[in-house]
Amino acid sequence: MNLLDRITACLLKIGKFRGRPAESTGLTPLPAPAATEGRGMIVQAGWLIDGSGGAARRNVRLEIRNGRIQAIEAGVTRASGAHASRPKPDIDLSGCTVIPGLIDSHVHLTMTGDVDDVLRARLREAPFEVVRRMIQENLREHLRRGVIAVRDGGGCRGNTLRFSNSHHERGQPVRVLAAGRAWHRSGRYGRLIGRPPDRCLALAEAIRQDGESADHIKIVNSGLNSLTAYGSQTSPQFDLDEMSAAVQAAAERGLPVMVHANGEAPVRIAVMSGCRSVEHGFFMGCENLARMADMGVSWVPTAVTMQAYAKFYRQVGKNPDVALRTLDHQLEQLAAARRLGVNVALGTDSGSPGVHHGAAVIEELNLLMQAGFTLEEAVRCASHNGAQLVGGTSGLLEKGSPATFIAVNAAPSRLPNELKRIRSVFIDGVKQLEAG
Numbered sequence: 396m397n398l399l400d401r402i403t404a405c406l407l408k409i410g411k412f413r414g415r416p417a418e419s420t421g422l423t424p425l426p427a428p429a430a431t432e433g434r435g436m437i438v439q440a441g442w443l444i445d446g447s448g449g450a451a452r453r454n455v456r457l458e459i460r461n462g463r464i465q466a467i468e469a470g471v472t473r474a475s476g477a478h479a480s481r482p483k484p485d486i487d488l489s490g491c492t493v494i495p496g497l498i499d500s501h502v503h504l505t506m507t508g509d510v511d512d513v514l515r516a517r518l519r520e521a522p523f524e525v526v527r528r529m530i531q532e533n534l535r536e537h538l539r540r541g542v543i544a545v546r547d548g549g550g551c552r553g554n555t556l557r558f559s560n561s562h563h564e565r566g567q568p569v570r571v572l573a574a575g576r577a578w579h580r581s582g583r584y585g586r587l588i589g590r591p592p593d594r595c596l597a598l599a600e601a602i603r604q605d606g607e608s609a610d611h612i613k614i615v616n617s618g619l620n621s622l623t624a625y626g627s628q629t630s631p632q633f634d635l636d637e638m639s640a641a642v643q644a645a646a647e648r649g650l651p652v653m654v655h656a657n658g659e660a661p662v663r664i665a666v667m668s669g670c671r672s673v674e675h676g677f678f679m680g681c682e683n684l685a686r687m688a689d690m691g692v693s694w695v696p697t698a699v700t701m702q703a704y705a706k707f708y709r710q711v712g713k714n715p716d717v718a719l720r721t722l723d724h725q726l727e728q729l730a731a732a733r734r735l736g737v738n739v740a741l742g743t744d745s746g747s748p749g750v751h752h753g754a755a756v757i758e759e760l761n762l763l764m765q766a767g768f769t770l771e772e773a774v775r776c777a778s779h780n781g782a783q784l785v786g787g788t789s790g791l792l793e794k795g796s797p798a799t800f801i802a803v804n805a806a807p808s809r810l811p812n813e814l815k816r817i818r819s820v821f822i823d824g825v826k827q828l829e830a831g
């Protein structure tokens with residue numbers, strides 16, 4: 396059996412690729428439709444959460460033309476709409492909550508959420524054909540939960556970038572923004588998601604000379620969180636001069652920088668360097684949060700990773716206390732970030748052990764709400780705030796914005812958990828998925 400067959404067999408054994416999500420969930424991917432042109436369509440929504448953080452509105456009519464929202468009118472039921480001799484809705488979602496298409500601002504598409512170390516190691520070495528199928532599977536899982544764009548934090552062989560730059564991405568509706576391989580200091584954490592600069596090159600020079608046509612630059616500036624010593628912090632991988640020069644080199648290539656950083660010093664250097672976003676940010680402290688609010692640096696907190704570690708540790712009989720306390724601390728930081736007005740963008744780190752593509756978005760939304768965010772604010776983190784990192788959309792449902800939304804078969808009071816039961820997904824006014 397060759398390597399491809401062995402890895403595929405391994406994946407089949409654990410349930411990956413066994414049946415398509417469409418068959419197992421009742422959601423049907425639709426054939427690529429033509430863009431809606433000419434005559435518009437009227438959508439009747441039971442509730443609308445528009446991505447701004449404002450309260451859900453009841454009985455909303457959306458008029459859509461050429462893939463964009465032409466008008467929004469609240470307080471119109473099907474009956475009152477008919478009485479006022481308005482046109483009948485083309486799509487009746489009166490039992491549904493409509494929210495913007497979601498953005499997961501931190502994923503690793505070349506990894507799965509499986510905790511089996513042997514499988515994870517094999518996948519890192521797998522041929523591109525296997526990786527390509529896994530990425531497509533992961534993207535289907537995202538779409539099933541209403542995720543319409545993902546921002547990838549890197550892989551050791553840069554295969555997400557290869558996927559997004561190749562024809563393989565065409566025909567699948569989820570936008571992929573890829574870092575390729577992340578940068579880390581030689582001998583420090585980051586080997587699994589990237590590479591160090593060549594021995595003779597400074598980080599900035601390596602970025603300048605790099606030929607990969609990435610969507611953003613990912614730099615690793617700390618270690619991982621300890622799961623055994625609560626609150627222990629690692630030293631920065633790069634100093635402020637190195638990081639500032641790197642951000643400048645990325646800017647010369649027109650690319651924003653996302654920085655993996657935990658702990659006060661690594662995050663302070665990242666923020667002061669002018670990076671676009673801090674990823675994880677465990678134990679960064681309130682001074683850094685205040686600085687981020689002032690400087691407009693986004694935070695992608697990936698709290699669900701600690702919840703996943705705690706669950707896994709319990710399953711294998713290890714002590715989950717440090718992971719749980721770290722999660723609690725992150726939720727306290729989130730509450731502070733909300734008070735300070737930091738741009739919090741939802742990201743899951745999907746592909747980390749126990750963090751599953753798509754499903755983890757629901758868990759992270761729940762954690763934001765545990766930290767004190769309202770449902771509407773949590774949705775904003777996963778739409779408008781994420782859109783500031785991925786571009787191409789405002790992440791809002793307002794007049795003039797793309798008609799990119801999901802309909803969930805439930806009232807807002809049953810969100811975010813009911814994202815498991817999405818009725819349909821529209822991107823630019825075109826239906827991508829429909830509940831069967």
Ligand SMILES: [Zn+2]
Binds near residue numbers: 501503548
């Ligand atoms: Zn990551």
